Each structure stands twice: as C-alpha cells, then as structure tokens.
Amino acid sequence: MEVRTPWQALTRPLAYPRSVWPWRSAGYLASSVVTGLPALVVLAVLVLFSVLLVGLPLLLLAGVALGGVERRRLRIAEVAPAADPHRVPDVPGLGAWLRVRAREQATWRELAYAVLHATVLWPLDLLAIAVCLGLPAALLSAPVRLALDRQETKVVKAYLVTSYPQAFAAALLGAVLLLALLYPLAALAGARAALTRALLAPRETELRDRIGEVTRSRARLVDAFEAERRRIERDLHDGAQQRLVALTMTLGLARLDAPPGSPLGDQLAKAHDEAGQVLTELRELIHGIHPQVLADFGLGAALADAADRSAVPVDTDLDLPRLPTAIESAAYFAGCEALANIGKHSGATKARLTARYDPGPARLTLLVQDDGRGGADPDRGSGLTGLADRIAVLDGTLTISSPSGGPTLIRVEIPCPPPSA
Known part of the structure; x- marks a missing residue:
C-alpha cells in the first residue's frame, strides 16, 4: 500500500525513520511559520480597517488567498492533492466573483482558518519543531561547540560540559532523543494536515x-x-x-x-x-x-422537416439559433419520437411543435402537444424511456402530461451554453 500521509507512515515504525516522511513532516510544520507570521500581520492591519467597515471584504479575500496557499502547502505532508471547494461563477467579472465567494461556506471556513492559523497554529508548529528538532540538535552539537570554546560549553543553557566524554555523551543522548521524537513529530504533522484538510478541503468538495x-x-x-x-x-x-x-x-x-x-x-x-x-x-x-438537414441548417430546420413528414398535421413555432451538436441531436430525436408516437398511438387530428432557446437560464425548451386520446405511458415501450435517458445524459429533463382522454403534452428541457456567433 502506498503511504500517503504521516499517520500511514507511522504504521510502519521500523521503516519510518529511513523514509522521507520525517523530513516531510518537519518541512510541513516549519513552513507554517512562512505563512502564519505574514497572515498575523495582514489580519491585524485588516482588523483595524474593519472598524471603518472597509476591511471586511478584504478579510474575506485574505482568507481565500491564504486558503489557496495552505491547500498547496498541504502537499508537503500528504500525497493526495486538496480540492478547491469554491465553484466557478456563472458569469465573468469581479462583482460576480465576490458575490459567489461571499455566499459560500468555504469562504467563511477559510477566514476562520486564517484567524486560527495566524494566532494559534503556527506558534504551536514552531514550538513542536523547537522541541522535536531543536533540543536534539543542541545536544548533538555539544562536541563542536566544546571544540570551538576549548574549555567548556552549556548544552540547552542548563548542562555544563567541560570534557569531550561528556560532550560525546550529550551527542549520543541527542541522537537517541532525535530518533524518539521523530514519531510524535509525524503524529503532530498528520493531525495538523488533517485539520487543514477538514477546514479547507472537506469531503463534500472532493465528492463534488x-x-x-x-x-x-x-x-x-x-x-x-x-x-x-x-x-x-x-x-x-x-x-x-x-x-x-x-x-x-x-x-x-x-x-x-x-x-x-x-x-x-x-x-x-x-x-x-x-x-x-x-x-x-x-x-x-x-x-x-443523422439527417443532413440537421448538420447543415440546425435544429429549427430539422424539426420543421420532421413536422412536414409527420402523418398528423403539425403547426410549428420554432425560433432557434445553432446549438451544440449533441444538444441539437438529442432534441431532434426527441421531437421525432414524439411526432411518431402521435401518428401511431394518439389518434390525434393535429399537433403543435414549439421550440425556444432562452438565453437567461441558457436552456432549450421543446414542447410537443396533440389533441389525441391521451394515456401515454413510457413503461409500455413507446420509446420515451430511452429518450428520457438520452436527455438525462445532457442534464436535461423530459416531462409527460397525458391524462386519459387527452391532450398529451411532452416537454423537453436541456441546459446548454449560449450559442457562439
């Protein structure tokens, strides 16, 4: 099994000291200072501005920016990338971006994380590095410091070393202590990374x-x-x-x-x-x-051609631009299947086919109505079930209203991007 987190590395205690995970854990905790200290300064300045109701939007932006940096920094401690919890605005522009960000829970979680990171987390990370690495390093450096001083030196500002046997004993103690403290260091780095992922890249984001x-x-x-x-x-x-x-x-x-x-x-x-x-x-x-008229002239002309070939007279009201190929094809075959069912099963004397593209919600709407006997049931093999599945692939919907005695109304709605010029 591939090791992807410090906690997983600790499940192999003998292999852990020889792996890269002690260095990755230490690097993750140490790099917390690089983002935490500037975040503390920026948040302090913005809090002063927020008194004048100017800094609140800037605080949100600072949280979003720090969240993006922290998700990237998480790759030091974990192999799996952290997903971005923000959604892309439907329309371009700074105003739309700010409105979307202000309504998202992820933005407020990032602000909470920024405050927590700037005031609590990075000092704790620095303290962990000082204890787990700084203390053993001080003991390991005892022989070097004694050689430089030539008479005596203090280790950890408490233990006086006056001879090389004492210095090498301190260095040996430092090596043992370093090996022992690498394990809690990885545990702390794993907990710290798990907290960051929970706040900045929750599971629902990955599922989305x-x-x-x-x-x-x-x-x-x-x-x-x-x-x-x-x-x-x-x-x-x-x-x-x-x-x-x-x-x-x-x-x-x-x-x-x-x-x-x-x-x-x-x-x-x-x-x-x-x-x-x-x-x-x-x-x-x-x-x-795939009718040639659909490829050459688009959905409106193809539906008009299908209405002309229908066994039942069809009134058409079609006002459509050119749309993506898959959407035109699905809508065309939906209209053809509906007209074929009218001719075969409805007993209708006339039908009406309406198609519109609404640029507001960016949606294609197709309506097919007849004056037949009604009672259409997709479960009886009319082909409408297959059409519904095909339209669902495009995130569309097919709705049938067909009471006994009629009339029957089939409504197809397919979301689609605005057509290009």
Missing part, C-alpha cells in the same frame, strides 16, 4: 469534484457517440448508398435488354424492384442516423 469529473466524462462520451453516428451516416451515404444506386441502374439497364415477358426479364424486374426498396430503406436509415 468526482461528480463533476463523471459529468464531464459523460459529456465526452455523448460527443464521441454523436461523432460516431455522423461517421456511420457519412460512410453509408458515400459508400453503400452509392453502390446500391449503381446496382439499381445496372439492373434497370439489364432489364431493358432482356426479352419482354421472358423468365430472365421477370427475374431482373424483381431484382430491380428489390434493389429500389433496399435503396429507399437505406436512405431512411441514413436519415434516421
């Missing part, structure tokens, strides 16, 4: 980051799936479809050359008709994989 990474990887899978769909559509269009067209033309020419009414002519006519049907089915398949 993992969820964010899962969401990003899911979005990458959606993009890859859409790219693969388009590749298959292109290969079928440029490969198999062209070959079928050539085959159909060849069979048609052979049919013209065959004697009328002969068995060969009949077989060629049958083969020509079959090839034409296969070509028609292939074109429908290609259109279902």
